Amino acid sequence: MNKITSKARKIRLLLLDVDGILTDGRILYDEKGRETKYFHVHDGQGIRWLLSEGIKVGFLSGRSSGAVEMRAKELDISFLFQGIKDKMVLYGKLLQKTKLDPEQVSFMGDDFVDLRLLKSVGLSVSVSNGHPLVRKEVDYVTQAAGGFGAVREVSELIFKAQGKWESILRNYGLKSKDGKY
Template sequence: MISFPPEVLEKAAKIKLLLLDVDGILTDARIIIDESGREIKHFCVRDGMGIKLLQIAGLEVGLLSSRISQPVSHRAQELGIDMIFQGEKDKLSLYEKIKEEKSLSDQNIAFMGDDWVDIPVLAKVGLAVTVPEAWPPVKDYAHYVTQNSGGHGAVREVCDLLLKSQGKWEEVLRCFAPSAPVCSF
């Protein structure tokens, strides 16, 4: 079990919305293109489960990607993520728009990103997170660097952090007890 620093737990306790970059965060940053030009991405099922657990707990999740990818649209639909933005080069402007539409403050939003295009948002949010293999300057803007790699459980690690810091871990875990009614997700 990962032990989170107290200052990170304090920031995580205020989060209502988790925004995620895709390539390098939900994936391992590889883009596979087959001989007919179809893009293939690898997603971690544990990250998906973490997202579903956050949704059960009442937190929102959104995707902000500077690329446009059909596999990302399919994965978002599969996970019930309605807030999906692709082809967005100016993530900060989009972030500000989301923050205003949701009536949230910076302290209520977490963002996971791993490259230079993510730095402006990482510099603003209440909880800025990156992965171990992030481009080195990005780590300077993160409150927390995950132990797990992008595409290999990093998002699940942050989902667990949010659930634990907000006292929702046990509540969500009860949904999966043998005697519990099945949770809807």
């Protein structure tokens, strides 16, 4: 079993930075100064599957926006934290609250501000359009870009590692070929 698979096998909580992970990092303002963001439906489906398989999902954003709150509500995620100054402090509290070990947590981040947390979790992930220095420090870099299915890619990786992917495929009338997906 490769290193990523053995790490992904243990994951019970997936934490997601918002800007640059759930979105492509661009922020749009309307004429009233309200923030708008693009989310990807593929990521939304991956998150729904994770939740239905009992894996918790949390959004962790240094910024604050109503669009993120709406998305979190729509997907009914486990944790939403916005306006976070220090992601490490929050992470410590979250471990206590969930009674999980660091090796049971995965975090996806794209920029320097995410590095400390990335280095503290069991499975650290960045995205193909993440900062190059961040990409060098993580366990896994998605083929997809942030905002374009990167979270879906990680959810599938977790399901494959945990032996749940086949049953998800079956729900859609699909199956793997010779054990390959």
